Amino acid sequence: MTASDSRVVVVGGGMAGHRLTEQLARHGGREVVLLGEEEWPPYNRVLLAEVLAGRYAAEVAALAPLPPQVVRRRARVVRIDRAQRRVLCDDGSAVGYGDLVLATGSNPVLPPLRGLFDDSVAGRERHELPAGVFAFRTMADCADIDAYLPQVRQAVVVGGGLLGVSAARALAARGVPVLLAHQGEHLMERHLDADAAALLTAHLTDLGVEVHTECRVRSVLTEDRRVSGIELADGFRPAAELLVLAVGVRPRTGLARAAGLATRHGITVDDRLCTGDPHVFAVGDCAEHRGVLYGLAGPALAQADRLAEVLAGRDTGQGAGRAAGYRGSRLLTRLTLAGPGGAPLDLAAFGATEADPDDRVIRLADAARGTYRKVIVRPDGQGGDRLVGGVLLGDLDTVGTLAHAWEGDEALPAHPLHLLTTQSTTTGGTS
Structure with a gap:
């Protein structure tokens, strides 16, 4: 050995x-x-x-x-x-x-946008991004964007998922006007339904972010290999000195x-x-x-x-390992967005965000306070119900109770509305 x-x-x-x-x-x-x-x-x-x-x-x-x-x-x-x-x-x-x-x-995924890479040269230079174009995935990306900000008057973020929304609000917090371009029907469609996404869009708008959904970016516009803007499929050409790509990994x-x-x-x-x-x-x-x-x-x-x-538990690489296996994870995503005057918007989403035909959907919404709570309840085939998903924005006092019921796959009471009105003493999940 x-x-x-x-x-x-x-x-x-x-x-x-x-x-x-x-x-x-x-x-x-x-x-x-x-x-x-x-x-x-x-x-x-x-x-x-x-x-x-x-x-x-x-x-x-x-x-x-x-x-x-x-x-x-x-x-x-x-x-x-x-x-x-x-x-x-x-x-x-x-x-x-x-x-x-x-x-x-x-x-990070770099989308096949016209003008993103220089096809006129060979070798490594061909694959270098134009000045002012960044992915947003690592601490080095963060440092590079921060160093570039002093020369930025307008920024564009491509991608309205969790990472793109986070990048857009971070740039807005630095006082940079931001346009957020997203190809999907609404922001964070993997986590939010349309109603919750509308509240999120309103919150970002209050921060100074200009949100465009159902739009496809066609080209990156450059001058001397320095980004000057983007071109959308409908011909709109917003100017930008900074372009952040957050379209996935x-x-x-x-x-x-x-x-x-x-x-x-x-x-x-x-x-x-x-x-x-x-x-x-x-x-x-x-x-x-x-x-x-x-x-x-x-x-x-x-x-x-x-x-x-x-x-x-392995015996110097020869044994089988005695621990029980990994069975998968149930995902609870949380995000906190700082708002105007320091008021944050908290977001939590877990499980299914859209209901099947036999599901029950329970909602509580307060447009004046900007809060929204929705849970999806599904019959379990044994005369009871199970919580299969939920979306919460604003006051998240109930998220711990909901997460516990969902993660434990617990049978729900006959009238589960109290799940949306009961305050939690703990919260769970990770973003």
Whole structure:
């Protein structure tokens, strides 16, 4: 047996990789090496918008320092040698492993917009974004946008999902006029229904964000490879010195695919978070479990916790692991938007946002206060009802009670209206 036989190598220093190494160090008994390519120490990606808005310093978003027994190296892994059980890094070094965990996360999607890349030149320059065009995914992106802001009079954010909405309101908080362009029928359609999205749109408008939905961006306009605006499909050409692309993310599966591991949309894993190789695992944004890619912090942390138990129970890489498997996560998304005069708008969404024909929908709305509560109740086939989803904006006093009933799949009372009027003492979920 060599020293590397009991070593766990984690590739990726994001939230999932950081959490996994923390938990492995707590369990003890195995050497742990974390390989991350970002220059920033591990940080809470959920707080990026708060950093961009100027509400938090970057240091506030930093995660707790890793335990001293964890070896952390800044290195980019370029190849997995499964036969020799080692990873090869871009600096020419090789690191042997007993078990390997891929926590490679995801990359921002860059849409195929005309003018985004320069097709007139070859090589690396062709793939460089024009000056003033940024993705919004990492702390480096946040720092780059912040450094560019002094020369910005107008910004455009493309994408009205959770990340795009967060970026738009962060820029508005910095005093920058923002146009938010979204191709869908309403903002955050994965999480909100049309009524809740209308309240969100009104809130963003109050912040100074100009919201355009059902519009497709056709081209990026540039002058000397510096962004000057965009062109929409209807011919409208808003000017902009800053363009933020927030149209989604794509799991980083290249390492796994090149090593012959199974991938679909992500790296496919079983309930033990294991790939087809018994010594290679995956967690977080890159992992596809039972056909689901979560892409949120809560499931990534839950996967890391469960995998730490699995790996801690392995007998120097030979045993089967004694921990119970990961069964999936139920998603509760939360977002807080700072409003005019400092008044925030809180948002929470979980489960189904649209009802099936046999479902009951219960709503409470107060337009004057800007609050909206909706739950979807479904017959369970045994004479009772189950809570299957909900959307809340404004006062979120009830979110803890609702989340508890939903996550526990509890039978509901005959008149579940009280769920929308009962205050919680706790809240649950992650964004």
